Amino acid sequence: MRSKIFLTKPLSIVRRRGFNSKPWTTPTFPWCRLPYGPMALISTACDRNLTMGMNLASMSKIFRCSSNDDTVTIKAQDDADTVTFMFESKKQEKISDYEMKLMNLDQEHLGIPDTDFSCVIKMPAAEFARIVRDLSQFGESIVISCTKEGVKFSTSGDIGSANVKLAQTSNFEKEEEAVIIEMQEPVTLTFACQYLNSFTKATPLANQVQLSMSDNVPLVVEYQIPDLGHLRYYLAPKIEEDEN
Numbered sequence: 001m002r003s004k005i006f007l008t009k010p011l012s013i014v015r016r017r018g019f020n021s022k023p024w025t026t027p028t029f030p031w032c033r034l035p036y037g038p039m040a041l042i043s044t045a046c047d048r049n050l051t052m053g054m055n056l057a058s059m060s061k062i063f064r065c066s067s068n069d070d071t072v073t074i075k076a077q078d079d080a081d082t083v084t085f086m087f088e089s090k091k092q093e094k095i096s097d098y099e100m101k102l103m104n105l106d107q108e109h110l111g112i113p114d115t116d117f118s119c120v121i122k123m124p125a126a127e128f129a130r131i132v133r134d135l136s137q138f139g140e141s142i143v144i145s146c147t148k149e150g151v152k153f154s155t156s157g158d159i160g161s162a163n164v165k166l167a168q169t170s171n172f173e174k175e176e177e178a179v180i181i182e183m184q185e186p187v188t189l190t191f192a193c194q195y196l197n198s199f200t201k202a203t204p205l206a207n208q209v210q211l212s213m214s215d216n217v218p219l220v221v222e223y224q225i226p227d228l229g230h231l232r233y234y235l236a237p238k239i240e241e242d243e244n
Helices: 003-006 056-063 127-137 194-203
Strands: 011-014 018-023 033-035 050-053 071-075 082-088 096-101 119-124 140-147 150-157 160-166 179-183 187-192 209-214 220-224 229-235
Touching: 056 082, 056 096, 096 160, 119 127, 119 150, 127 150, 127 160, 127 194, 127 209, 140 179, 140 194, 140 209, 187 194, 194 220
Parallel strands: none
Antiparallel strands: 011 018, 011 050, 018 033, 033 229, 071 082, 082 096, 119 179, 119 209, 140 150, 140 187, 150 160, 209 220, 220 229
16 A cells, blocks of 8 residues: 555655655655754764665664663664664663664655745644544545635545635634634645645644645645754645546
8 A cells, every 4th residue: 555655665865954754656645854953953963965765664663662761863874774773861871772774765856846835824733633634534635725715624525525614813812723824826735634644643743733835836734843843744736637
């Protein structure tokens, strides 16, 4: 299944200011970007961009061997066929290292150009997760429509249809509860529920989520993580060929 490939076999690109993770099968798949802030890492040494093919299932097994307070160091060399994860306990009385084989992938990096988006929607992350979860019960795709009246999430399937409309918040006590819409022109795009559901697993990291949309470019789902940076997911919209 394509979703299994997405979850277990990404292509990781290590840069001086963060990590990119994308699947290596097709550019229509989602991928994410995690640049780190000043509080995220103690130190780095990466004098050039480095591409590594990692199996997330294998990497997950390695990270299960660590503790919550451990510091992790990731080390790799140019043209190496392995990557090393070193975990050091908070009091430095325990150091563990694990070596993982890299995947030999021949895939060009998918770049996302800077875009002036037609619609930018900021809303509570928990509300977005709830909408995606609820609509996923009715259909396999979610249509997101942004207009001057607000943003509409809709889907349909064998059991019926569902629609959720959000208007821009005029008055709010807490900023994290606000719904803010910046629109240059209306946009309506369709996305696969399974990937949106995967993105919402980042909900505990941030109070708000930002959705940025334009025709013919991927949707950007962004979570701002206090003191650490931000996590961005990119997802290409579905087209008629995908739906048929």
